[in-house]
Amino acid sequence: MTDKFTTGTGRDIEEWMEYLRSHDKGAEDLHKLTHQQMAVLAVDGGASEWWAQGIAVEIERIIGRRQVGQTVTGSVNAGASKTVPGEWREVFEKFATFMAEGGEEVLPVELDGEPSTSATEKWRYWRATFADGSSATLDCSDAPTGDRRKTRLSMKHDKIPAMDQRDSVKAHWKHVLASFADSL
Template sequence: MTTQEAFKKRVRERMQKTGERYGAARRALIEAARARDAAASAADGATTASPARVWVAQPQHSDELVREKTGRGWDAWVDAIDAGPGRAAGHPAIAAWLVAQGVDDWWAQGVTVGYERITGLRLPGQMPDGTFTVSRSRIVAMAPEEARAMIHDDDARAALLPGFETVLRSRPGVRSPGFELRRDGELLGRVTFAFDPAPGGRTTLTVAHAKLPTLEEGDHWKAFWAEWLAALEEAGTTD
């Protein structure tokens, strides 16, 4: 079980015990972890990583890689940022502080995002505005031009997404067309499609769904788009 999965399990266990909603239970556990970290850092003088630290979510890069590229591993960076700008500083201020410590711009952004994930300030798929983005990909048995034409055609797209309304929100000719997704007038986020060539004249079709309000919504739509792509691929192979 990954660290993130273990944390989700703890959240759900707390929900069962307290009757709290997911968000409230998650916040309570994060605050408890922060309190333990603060106590451990105070005892250490913030010179070493806290052995009691709970990683709320996994960073996008391994500890070995971030240590190689920046000179410190994740726990050391968490301690350093906590003792420097702090968790309330915000993403731009933390990234700027890292650059001032000698980290290049690209890795300053990567370390900031990793720090936000570890400490629960940002979960995987969460954007700076607090919303979530998820994506799913699958190889389908059609050429990229055919897949693109199908998605751009209003009738074909409606048949592929019965019960939903889609409104094109991207400029004509862009590589990845984007649509507002609605159901019964309710806005459900923005969906973008990408079409990359795959062996055998096929297409790697990627669906990215942005502007989702919660992590749970992201999990729901990841499952939805995985099933949708599987059905599309199956239809293409049986035609």
């Protein structure tokens, strides 16, 4: 069975681990490599920068350095995404209104201040900081498919206080994005 790493890079994760071991100037222990060193070696081995990050994360999971949902710094995060119909700038404005009008039901934790929005030429962002020290960012961008306009919404919740809260935060944001999609 072909895994995502083989499909995306031509090597499975075991082959990547062996490659990193053999190209670390003689060091056999992957624990001695930082996340960044693993990613650089993966790029040197032919992986794109995007795949190199995934390779480094997966190896860190295998060697016990991090769990699913844990960043390289040890903090816990969760994410959810949804693709919806519509022109992305208009969808973003509707999302910001949906969040503002949704009250506490759309938030997983009490806010610490007001949410903010920002924009670039190709992206829109909604950000919130919560009383528990965590924060959430929604990225909104164009996701065209043929003649139909679609928008990609991706929520990332960072610095979740404990790993045992991750699944409920992830489920919360999936529900919020599904409810928003239903409102369109």
